[in-house]
Amino acid sequence: MPEPLLELISVSVSYGEYRALDDAGLIVSENDFIGVIGPNGGGKTTLLKAILGLVPYSGKMVFNPELQGGKRIGYLPQISTGDHSFPLTVADVILSGLMMHKGRIPVMTAADRIKAAGVIEELGIKELSDSPLSELSGGQLQRVFLGRAVIGDPRLLLLDEPGNFVDSNFENDFYEKLRILNRRMAILMVSHDIGTISSHVRSFACVNRKLHYHPSSEITNEQLLGYGCPIQLITHGEVPHTVLKIH
Amino acid sequence: MEGNIFQYEFVIKGLLGALFASITAGLAGTYIVSKRMVFLSGGITHASFGGIGIGYFAGINPVAGAAVFGVLSALGIEYLSVRQKIREDSAIGILWALGMAVGIIFIYLTPGYAPNLISYLFGSILTVTYGDIIALGIMSLVLILWFTVFYRMILYISFDEQYARTFTHHVNFFRYVTTSLIALAIVLNIRMAGVVLVLSLLTIPPNIAMLFTKRYPLIVVWSMIAAFAGTSAGYVISYYAGIPVGATIIFTLVVIWLGAKLVSRKPMKFSENNDKKLLTNNN
Numbered sequence: 001m002p003e004p005l006l007e008l009i010s011v012s013v014s015y016g017e018y019r020a021l022d023d024a025g026l027i028v029s030e031n032d033f034i035g036v037i038g039p040n041g042g043g044k045t046t047l048l049k050a051i052l053g054l055v056p057y058s059g060k061m062v063f064n065p066e067l068q069g070g071k072r073i074g075y076l077p078q079i080s081t082g083d084h085s086f087p088l089t090v091a092d093v094i095l096s097g098l099m100m101h102k103g104r105i106p107v108m109t110a111a112d113r114i115k116a117a118g119v120i121e122e123l124g125i126k127e128l129s130d131s132p133l134s135e136l137s138g139g140q141l142q143r144v145f146l147g148r149a150v151i152g153d154p155r156l157l158l159l160d161e162p163g164n165f166v167d168s169n170f171e172n173d174f175y176e177k178l179r180i181l182n183r184r185m186a187i188l189m190v191s192h193d194i195g196t197i198s199s200h201v202r203s204f205a206c207v208n209r210k211l212h213y214h215p216s217s218e219i220t221n222e223q224l225l226g227y228g229c230p231i232q233l234i235t236h237g238e239v240p241h242t243v244l245k246i247h
Numbered sequence: 248m249e250g251n252i253f254q255y256e257f258v259i260k261g262l263l264g265a266l267f268a269s270i271t272a273g274l275a276g277t278y279i280v281s282k283r284m285v286f287l288s289g290g291i292t293h294a295s296f297g298g299i300g301i302g303y304f305a306g307i308n309p310v311a312g313a314a315v316f317g318v319l320s321a322l323g324i325e326y327l328s329v330r331q332k333i334r335e336d337s338a339i340g341i342l343w344a345l346g347m348a349v350g351i352i353f354i355y356l357t358p359g360y361a362p363n364l365i366s367y368l369f370g371s372i373l374t375v376t377y378g379d380i381i382a383l384g385i386m387s388l389v390l391i392l393w394f395t396v397f398y399r400m401i402l403y404i405s406f407d408e409q410y411a412r413t414f415t416h417h418v419n420f421f422r423y424v425t426t427s428l429i430a431l432a433i434v435l436n437i438r439m440a441g442v443v444l445v446l447s448l449l450t451i452p453p454n455i456a457m458l459f460t461k462r463y464p465l466i467v468v469w470s471m472i473a474a475f476a477g478t479s480a481g482y483v484i485s486y487y488a489g490i491p492v493g494a495t496i497i498f499t500l501v502v503i504w505l506g507a508k509l510v511s512r513k514p515m516k517f518s519e520n521n522d523k524k525l526l527t528n529n530n
Contacts, residue, residue, distance in 0.1 A: 082407030087461045096403045100414035106399045132461030
């Protein structure tokens with residue numbers, strides 16, 4: 001059995017008196033595609049932030065050396081973060097995904113720009129490379145932020161509600177991009193929409209302060225209740241790959 | 248003879264003053280406009296008037312007093328907004344008025360007559376000393392160095408602070424240092440444009456530049472050019488028309504901005520609006 005990429009052992013996060021994440025354990029292995037689900041305020045984003053070192057936690061987190069102490073973790077935050085009218089071009093935003101590999105005085109080289117151009121091409125937004133962010137649609141913005149998350153060749157990709165801002169004609173395309181990326185990186189994807197993501201992920205982590213791992217992409221309302229994850233399963237008749245059991 | 252010496256000084260002070268004011272205004276102004284810190288900068292400017300008053304009262308250089316007040320209030324506001332303990336705009340509003348009140352009280356308490364008060368409020372090139380200009384020159388150099396060396400860092404922290412925290416532990420350090428430098432740049436420009444008008448010297452040029460480009464480095468360069476055009480033209484006009492220089496500079500800048508708005512509007516209006524419509528339809 002290969003060594004896990006990341007192992008969380010009894011990780012807890014508190015905001016003042018409030019315990020947002022309690023005694024969470026999780027093993028992320030290479031090529032995993034885990035959907036992180038749970039009610040609002042249940043600690044899904046907190047879990048990602050703890051892995052990124054953005055919030056202090058107690059417990060233990062074991063990083064595989066391949067993650068280079070976190071440098072090889074890509075992060076797509078919720079789209080609401082950042083000022084989308086800030087005078088930056090698409091290429092500049094994507095380049096910022098290389099900052100963790102830079103020293104004290106970060107300078108972008110010609111090689112970095114070529115790399116960014118490659119990512120931009122792969123995402124199918126070549127014509128937007130020099131466009132300011134303020135001129136992009138929600139779906140285009142989401143692609144740019146995905147580019148920022150993957151330009152540093154991460155081994156683990158953390159996505160926070162990527163479905164929120166995806167317009168419908170871009171949605172299938174977006175998940176197809178993730179499927180291709182999943183060949184070279186494990187993915188941990190937070191979402192409140194189990195119906196849509198169940199056809200893309202291979203397993204679930206249900207987070208409601210506690211974390212329950214569910215090693216299959218099929219999940220029932222009873223199981224969710226058993227995990228203490230009171231969320232509704234929504235079936236999407238239009239989506240062809242939905243594999244949900246409803247009882 | 249006397250006229251020549253006066254004219255020589257006038258040209259040197261005016262040219263160097265306008266040049267350094269434009270460099271600082273371009274760099275500091277683009278930062279505060281992009282980061283939507285214009286109101287915060289207004290707070291810093293007016294808070295620093297408290298330092299001018301205390302400087303008068305204590306018999307030290309009022310600009311030094313203003314610098315201390317400006318930087319302390321900048322750091323105070325940044326600290327409060329990082330901790331999110333108080334509504335930031337309320338804090339700025341309180342500091343704004345407090346600084347003016349402290350300044351007026353101490354100037355009132357100062358024995359004798361405060362001859363330069365009006366020049367601090369509305370700016371006056373005639374009272375600008377070579378020391379002021381040297382200080383502004385050093386400030387220009389420091390700002391150029393800071394923004395060039397840490398360009399990417401400052402840019403990305405300003406754009407998305409939460410993401411920036413994933414690649415650096417020094418987000419707060421960069422915020423504090425940059426805001427302090429901005430506060431110093433504002434205070435040194437008070438000598439040129441005055442407490443009441445200095446904010447426009449920083450905010451109008453980037454707004455002119457942004458009509459033509461959305462790229463941060465280009466906005467900085469065009470802001471400097473617009474600021475230099477506005478300050479030097481305003482300076483000359485004020486001399487020949489015999490009107491206050493600070494007000495003339497700001498008025499000139501607004502005229503340039505209006506002109507630029509008209510010029511930039513014509514060819515772009517049609518295509519830009521259509522693009523926007525297409526994008527919203529895609530959603």
